[in-house]
Amino acid sequence: MDRQPIYVVSGGSGETALRTVQAALTQFSKGEASALVRRFQNVRTQEDLDRVLESATEKRAVIVHTTVSRELRFYLADRCAELRLTQVDLFGNLLDTLALYLRERPEERPGSFHAVGDKYFRRIEAIEFALRFDDGADMTGLVDADIVLVGISRTSKTPLSMYLAMEGHKVMNVPLVPGVPLPPELDHIPQGRIVGLTIQADRLQEIRAYRLKRLGATGTADTYSDMGHILEELAYADGVFKHHRRWPVIDVTGRSIEETAGLVLDRVFGKERGI
Structure with missing residues (x-):
């Protein structure tokens, strides 16, 4: 039948x-x-x-x-x-x-509801993307990323990625670590998608010291918040940014995630946003 x-x-x-x-x-x-x-x-x-x-x-x-x-x-x-x-x-x-x-x-x-539905599903896809490609864990996402954030530890890369993902943007972040070569894949994507993040040394020391305290870390972990080590990392990052002059660099010191996100979008999509 x-x-x-x-x-x-x-x-x-x-x-x-x-x-x-x-x-x-x-x-x-x-x-x-x-x-x-x-x-x-x-x-x-x-x-x-x-x-x-x-x-x-x-x-x-x-x-x-x-x-x-x-x-x-x-x-x-x-x-x-x-x-x-x-x-x-x-x-x-x-x-x-x-x-x-x-x-x-x-x-x-x-068809008006479909537009709302599309926005919702783009947001979910972007959040999944940000989680999968957080902290440079998998560089295969570079070709599909709308925005790539580059910076040393505790420059708000992950929370910024998630905030931008909530706006529907596919974001991945790449950590800068002295002595660790920069992923070569970064040079093979449109450079206008990449944004460098930096921060003032004293503020970074405060953030790292607080994080270590919350984690209960002691001993060699103190190097993480040592001012000399921090200055070394910032100098390394500054050298990377000077070498890649097409990357806009944003100082996140004292900025909220919302404010920094707005600056990132202006740098990456400025022309599209009429800026």
């Missing part, structure tokens, strides 16, 4: 309805495997709907839709009743309820 298909119908991409149907199907032991799901995108006129309904009638399909136009929703409901087709309106009741609550008519713009 032929399986009864599910028609996902939308005035936009249909991603919202499709994901909702897929999520619902996971609640059935044979749902995902046995269901036949077809997506119909950009269905925005009665003529578009009639073409879908003609096929749905032949296949006896169940119609699940996110039609935002009130006129089309009523038309679809009436036609499905005439054709004895089952239809599930995912948005209708919600839109009507919100319209009463907000005392405002919905704009009925197909």
Whole structure:
């Protein structure tokens, strides 16, 4: 016996309805495997709907839709009743309820939710990217990175990466360590993506000493916050930045993560941001 298909119908991409149907199907032991799901995108006129309904009638399909136009929703409901087709309106009741609550008519713009969904999924992807490529653990991400942060330890590379990732930017950070060669891959990506981070020595010493205290570290770990060692690291970083003059360098001393993030975006995307 032929399986009864599910028609996902939308005035936009249909991603919202499709994901909702897929999520619902996971609640059935044979749902995902046995269901036949077809997506119909950009269905925005009665003529578009009639073409879908003609096929749905032949296949006896169940119609699940996110039609935002009130006129089309009523038309679809009436036609499905005439054709004895089952239809599930995912948005209708919600839109009507919100319209009463907000005392405002919905704009009925197909595809607007998809834009919000895209932004959300870009943010999730960027966060996963930042976690995977944190602290130079894996240099294969360089080619896909929107922004690359370079600096010595405790110059806010990781928190800055995560903040920028929350804005949807793929960020990786690379530590500068005296005596450790700079990854050669850095020279093979667009240099405008790379930003150097520096900090004043006394502030860095405070940050490192506090971190050691929190970790309960003693003995040789004190070198980490030793001023002589810090000055050596900063001098090394300064030499790297002078060698790579195309990298803008930002002093993070006394700056919040939000402020530094804004400066990074200005340096990397300044022209695109009209700066």
